[in-house]
Amino acid sequence: MSENHHHGLSVHEVVLLLETDPHRGIAEEEVLRRRAQFGPNELPGVRGHGVLRRIFSQLNSPLVYVLLAAGAVTTAFGKAVDATVIFAVVLVNTVVGYIQESRAESALDALRTMVTTPATVVREGRRQTVPSEDLVPGDLVLLEAGDRVPADARLVGHAELRVDESTLTGESEPVAKDETVLPVPTPVADRRNMVYSGTLVTAGTGAAVAVATGAETEIGQIHRLVGAVRGVTTPLTQKLARFSAFLTVAILVLAALTFAVGVARGQHPVDMFTAAVALAVGAIPEGLQAAVTVTLAIGVSRMARRRAVVRRLPVVETLGSTTVICSDKTGTFTENQMTVRHVWTPAGTYLVAGAGHAPEGAVTDAGGRAVVLAAHDDGGPLRLALAAAAVCGDATLSRHDGGWHLSGDPTEAAMVVAAAKAGLTREAWEAERPRTGSVPFSSERQYMATAHRDPLTGGGTVFAKGSVEAILRLCSGQLAADGSVEPLDPDAVHEVAAERAAEGLRVLATAVRWQDGAGVDEASLPGSMVLTGLFAMQDPPREAAASAVRACHEAGIAVKMITGDHAATATAIARHVGLADGSVLTGPQLAVLAGIDFDDAVEDARVFARVSPEQKLRLIESMQSRGHIVAMTGDGVNDAPALRQADIGIAMGRGGTEVAKEAADMVLTDDDFSTIEAAVEEGRGVFDNLTKFIVWTLPTNMGEGLVILVAIIAGTTLPILPTQILWINMTTAVLLGLMLAFEPKEPGIMARPPRAPDRPLLTGPLLRRTALVSALLLGATWAAFHWSLGQGASEAEARTLAVNLFVAVEAVYLFGCRSLRGPGQPGGLFGNRWLILGVGIQALAQLVLTYVPAMNHVFETAPLSGAEWLVVLAAAAAAGLLVAADKRLGSTAF
Incomplete structure (x- = not known):
């Protein structure tokens, strides 16, 4: 933004400062010089992440570092099978994560429409x-209805110019412009003598001198502000980082302990190092990265079906942890389409149904009867009021491309639609x-008028519409129900107008x-006209907004409105959507x-009006400082x-503007606030399913590590070999654990409060469950292995029994993890068909591991007898009963 406050300078001062001519513009040679000095009139491009950066971001995890180190060590020791499996796990995780992020970026790219805006200028008098990118400061820009303003500019001439600045300021109504010098402290939203890049001319014409281009415009300032904002890590990212760091330290300590104990007992260091790697690989939940990616990807897919495009996978889960939703008003809580709600006439009041540009909905009288008029109908004040709405203006309504489209001033357009409904x-x-x-129309007279000739009589009709005060000055009477003229009752008119204004409606x-x-002669109008009616209109709330806000409140999520519009308008909309119970x-x-006073006020308030982009940013930071997880919705550049x-x-x-889409993590393709409620529900389901996977995988992985650790400490034969541990990890993570990603949402998911932002993944109940299940796996595996040896079985057969028992217990325990808050199963036993399929394939895989000779050779397994399978089933059943008993004791608040 320019350092000069051009709105505080006269036209003459601006012209001198920019060395330009308010009639002839600047010379072509000067244009070239200034373009070289100031650069093109465009915002700096946004550079996306490269391929290598995306790939390495998938590897940025302590657990992955340990896996890569383990793979390198096993390769050095000649363990080709072990190394291949380890590297395969890392590769799969990396590819899946990369593909998902790339697809999300492509989806967002498809939403962008990069259009060059043409600009009309005067240079050297031509x-x-x-x-638009060729504009330079000092250019004389000509504006007319329908133009998008190409640069920040100071008006030097105008004719009834009105500009829609909602994308920049949040102001829902077009702003009438003039050349009046304003005080320097005047905020952007009230600078009537300026036009700003990216805003839309809705009526009139104007000439303005460009004072700022490219990055120096108001939009450019917001662009820099966006670039200066630090990236915010998601709750899931933070928790997984802490979780991974904790697991890494714990696993490395156990591996080091295993190595030290084995060497102290006289074992060969190379063998002990291999055992330590086996423990680390066994204890590391290799499937965690894949589970996170797949679970989030499923959430992204579900959100896409509900009309939301997610740019980054963790975004879905973040919504599930949200404690505050801050929403812009215009276009988010509202339709961003001005709509007439009431028509008052001296004969009665009429309601207008429907919203938006489509002429759908009825005009009904006090008895609920629909009113249908035609151009040739005779009638009273309603017909003539609607006739004025239809013809006294320049807005047009047309239908093409399967929808209704309006051109012109939004207020005029709303009145045209209201007339069409009748x-x-x-x-x-x-x-x-x-x-x-x-x-x-002009800002001075505050009304417009049109004259129409009747070919049958040769006479004419004049219609006028405008502000209540302006029209009353033109009127000496009002139209009665029977079509006669009666004395004007200005007090009654003012009372009705005041009632509607108190409801946040604009009245014409x-x-x-x-x-x-x-x-028509303007001088003859005052005192010669007859009042026909009042039109009360607003940018209506979205139909689903109130129920969505109510659902958020029931879910323990605070909803706040942040807008650049006036307080009265914001309050009226807030009352409609259920936000009227706060300051x-x-x-x-x-x-x-400042300080704590600011933070306390932000915590208590529900509606923030007439705020600047900098203040919006400060509001978000204040809420985050109180520990809130904040979701912010918006569509304008100012958001x-x-x-x-x-x-x-x-x-x-x-x-939404392209600037808003570029800054966002998620884009709603239907612009519907209620979709956010659906996103919160999906996010909670995603976090639940991730928690279920962790509740399942952590005990099983720790059990594997304990089997190795106890065997080393006891100085006995390993019940499960490193390659067999890798088999268990790879198959069960994919066929069992990942199936939890498809779990349906649990009942009452939106009736509970948000998960506390500081609540860790490793909670007390989870540690308790981990200890219980790990002990069960260790005890059952150890007992089965030594029982089999005691029965005269070979080490290969005993280890095969141990491996199958381990997998069977994991499968039974998987069903116990389907619900985090009760003993039941969401959707019933067969509510997750993918899980049933996964268990079935896992059972077949275990049979292949046990009975196929090639698998026996690679993994050192052997066929089992019927009695040994009965031991496997009995151990799995016993473990399932113990876990069910633990759940009934209350170990479910993970």
Whole structure:
């Protein structure tokens, strides 16, 4: 942004400062010089992660480091099978994670539409059209309705210019512009003499001198603010990092202890080093990385079906841990489509159903009867009020590409749609009574008027619409129900207008005059017209917003509205969506708060209005400082810094700006706030399934490590060989553990509070369960192995018995992990068909391991007898009963 406050300078001062001409612009030679000095009028590009960086990010885990080291050691010792399996695990994890992140980035790229905006400029007195990136400070830019403003510029001339600045400021209504010099402290949203890059001209024309381009514009400032925001790690990333670090240290300590004890007992150091590697590989949950990736990928897939594109896998889980959702108002809680709600006439009040641009919904009277009019109908004030709404303006309604589209001022467009809902259109009216003159809207007069000729009578009709005060100044009477003119009752009109304004609705009035001629003379209008009605309109709340907010509250998630719009408008919408039970703070009020006072005020308030992008960022940081996991939704450029700072930024795919999408972690393709509720539900399900996998894998992996450790300490033969441990880890992680990723969500998942952000993965109940199941696996394996040797079996047969027993106990324990909060099974015993399939394939794999000669040779296994299989089944059943008893004692709050 420029260091000069151009809104505080006169046109003459701005022209002198920028060395330009307010009529002829600048010379072509000067354009070239300034372009070389200031660069192109575009924002710096965003550089994505390269292929190598993405690959190495998948390897960035202490557990993976240990696996790679173990693979290198086993390779050095000539253990080709062991090394191959270890490296295969790492490779699979890396490939799956890389593919998922690449697909997510491609999905976001498909949403982007990079369009070059043409700009109309005057250079050396010649009007010409140039690409927006060719603009330089000092260029004289011409603007008209439909143009997107190409740079920040100071107005030097205008004719009824109105600009939609909602993407930059959050202001839901177009802003009337003029050239008045403003005080320097005036905030961006109130700078009427400036137009800003990226905003949209909705009405009128204007000429402005470009004062800032590219990175120096207001959008450029926000772009820099986004780039300066630190990256926020997700709760899952933080917890997995701590979990992995803890496991790595524990496993390395156990491996070192194994090596030291074995060497102290006289064992060969190489053999003991191999045993220590076997313990480390056995204790490391190799499937954890794959489970995390697959579980999150399933969450991403489910979210895609619910119209959300996720850029990074952990985002889905992060939503499940969210404690606060901060949402923009315009386009998020609301439709971002101005809609008429009420029409008041001296004869009665009418309700207008429906929302948005589609002329769908009825206009109903006090008795609920639908009103249908036609252009040629005679009638009272409602017909003439709607006629004024349809024809007194320049907005048009058309249907193409399967939808309804409006052009022109949003307020005018809302009135056009309201008239169309009652069957009255501008085209039909003007086909019989063509327009013959007009008085354009201006910020000074606050109304516009159009004249229409009646070919049958030769006379004319004049319609006017505008602010209530402006229209009342034109009126001397009001239209009664029977079509006659009665004395004007301004007190009644003001009372109705005040009631609607208190509800956060914008109110416009309409009037009519019949005359002999066909033209319109502005000087003759005051006191000559008849009031026909009042139109109350708003940018309506999304239909599903209130229920989504209510569901979030029931789930223990606070919802806050953060908007750049006025406090009254924000409060009205907040009341509609269920956020009216908290205080409202404005940007100026926030500006005088600091420290703990600021944090306390932010914690208590539900609605923040008229806030700047910097204040939005500060609000997010304040909530995070209180330990909250914050999700931020938004669609405008002004939302981008907060989207970047939030633990998860959620942008709108349809109505959102490219800047907002670039800053966000997730993009909603339907722009529906209720989708966030679905995302929270999916996120909680994802975290539950990850927890189930950890509850399953940690005890089983620790059991494997303990089998090796106890054998070394006792100085006895290993009940399970290192290659057999690798077999168990590889097959069970894929065929058993990963099947938990497909678990359905548990009942009541949205009725419980969010998981505390500081709650670790390794909780007391998990450590208790780990100790119990590890002890069961160790005891059962040790007893079965030595029982088999005592029966005269070979070491190969005894180890095969131990391996199959270990896998059988893991399979039975898997069913015990399907529910974290009770003894039941979500969806019943067969609620997860993938799990049943996985157990079946695992059983076949164990038969292949036991009876196929080639497998016997590679893994040193041997066929088992029927009696030995009965031992396996009995041990698995006993372990299942013990785990079920433990769950009933309350060890479920993981």
